[in-house]
Amino acid sequence: AQSVTQLDSQVPVFEEAPVELRCNYSSSVSVYLFWYVQYPNQGLQLLLKYLSGSTLVKGINGFEAEFNKSQTSFHLRKPSVHISDTAEYFCAVSNTGGGNKLTFGTGTQLKVEL
Amino acid sequence: NAGVTQTPKFQVLKTGQSMTLQCAQDMNHNSMYWYRQDPGMGLRLIYYSASEGTTDKGEVPNGYNVSRLNKREFSLRLESAAPSQTSVYFCASMLDRGIGELFFGEGSRLTVL
Numbered sequence: 001a002q003s004v005t006q007l008d009s010q011v012p013v014f015e016e017a018p019v020e021l022r023c024n025y026s027s028s029v030s031v032y033l034f035w036y037v038q039y040p041n042q043g044l045q046l047l048l049k050y051l052s053g054s055t056l057v058k059g060i061n062g063f064e065a066e067f068n069k070s071q072t073s074f075h076l077r078k079p080s081v082h083i084s085d086t087a088e089y090f091c092a093v094s095n096t097g098g099g100n101k102l103t104f105g106t107g108t109q110l111k112v113e114l
Numbered sequence: 115n116a117g118v119t120q121t122p123k124f125q126v127l128k129t130g131q132s133m134t135l136q137c138a139q140d141m142n143h144n145s146m147y148w149y150r151q152d153p154g155m156g157l158r159l160i161y162y163s164a165s166e167g168t169t170d171k172g173e174v175p176n177g178y179n180v181s182r183l184n185k186r187e188f189s190l191r192l193e194s195a196a197p198s199q200t201s202v203y204f205c206a207s208m209l210d211r212g213i214g215e216l217f218f219g220e221g222s223r224l225t226v227l
Contacts (some may be wrong), residue, residue, distance in 0.1 A: 001160030009154070034214045042120070043204055044157070051213060090156060092214070100145050100164065100208055102216065103173075108158040 002027035002093045004105035012111045013081055021108045022075040022090030025064075034102065035065055036090040044090060050074065060073040061085065073111045116140050120205050120219035123221045124211045127195045135190040135222050137205030145208040146188035147216065148172075148180060150201040157204065164189055 005024045013019045025031060032051050036044040048059025055067040065076045074091060091105040118139045127133055139146065142149040144165045146197060146214075149157040159172030161180040169180050179191045192199055202223050 006156075032214050036216075041220070043206070043220050044216070046215050047220065049214050094214055100210075101159070101162065101172075102214060102215070103159075104137075104157040106154055 002029075002031060002095055002103050004091050004093050004103055006091055006105035007109050008108050009074050009106070009111045009112065015083055015112055015114055016080050017078050019077065019081050019085075019110065021089050021091075021110065022076045023076065023105060025072050025074065025091075025093045027072075027093060027095060030096040032094050032096060033065075034066060034088045034094075035059065035063070035074075036092060036104075038088045038107075040085050040087070047089070048066065049075070054106060081110070083112050083114065084111060118207055118219035120203075120222050122222060123220065124223050125225070127192075127224065129196060129226060131195050132191065132193050133195065133224075134222075135203055135205070136187070137189065137219060139189045139205075139217070140186065140205040140208070141207060141217065142185070143207035143217070144185070144210050146154050147180065147206040147208070148178075148188070148190045149204045149206065150174065151204060151221070152201050155204075160190065187213075191204055192224075195224075197226045200224060200226045 003026045034049045035047040038044045050067045058064045092102040128174045147162040148160040163169045163182040166185045205219045
């Protein structure tokens with residue numbers, strides 16, 4: 001079984017500032033890792049994913065994440081946020097043997113302020 | 115392009131009533147899922163269907179039943195609703211080789227009084 005921990009439930013940040021949303025996972029087997037974004041009153045949509053290869057993955061809207069196997073982390077970063085990035089962000093994991101069954105973290109609410 | 119469509123979007127029930135949430139996808143995906151979202155708990159998998167004719171329990175299946183009616187449709191039924199089932203429910207689908215890429219509906223907000 002795998003699990004995901006998102007320690008920060010809310011992250012306030014000013015517009016144009018950098019941001020990092022933290023994600024740590026636990027699994028006894030190899031994993032795939034994902035970040036999803038949920039805008040108000042909408043379903044989730046995929047932001048980026050790590051399956052294999054380069055540990056730095058780039059996603060939509062200027063976001064990127066780095067897979068760190070030794071620290072079992074997959075933190076999400078953006079160098080300069082915009083008001084429109086205000087949303088809830090979910091980290092998710094699946095094991096490589098069952099890539100179609102995801103376990104989600106509890107989410108981090110990113111609030112971008114002027 | 116509709117994607118994943120859920121109905122109804124809102125529903126209020128009394129304890130003990132039953133209801134069915136409907137979900138349909140038009141992307142020819144084999145796998146379909148039902149999640150519930152609760153504050154501070156993220157998304158939890160209720161049931162999923164890896165292909166037409168098969169269904170499996172997820173993390174929180176108690177109190178729910180599902181039917182994979184055909185490749186397009188996957189319904190979630192609450193036989194006897196309880197206040198603990200007050201939640202936002204999301205249906206999602208996934209392409210076979212689209213590892214981890216779930217396509218979500220807009221959600222159904224259910225309140226059980």
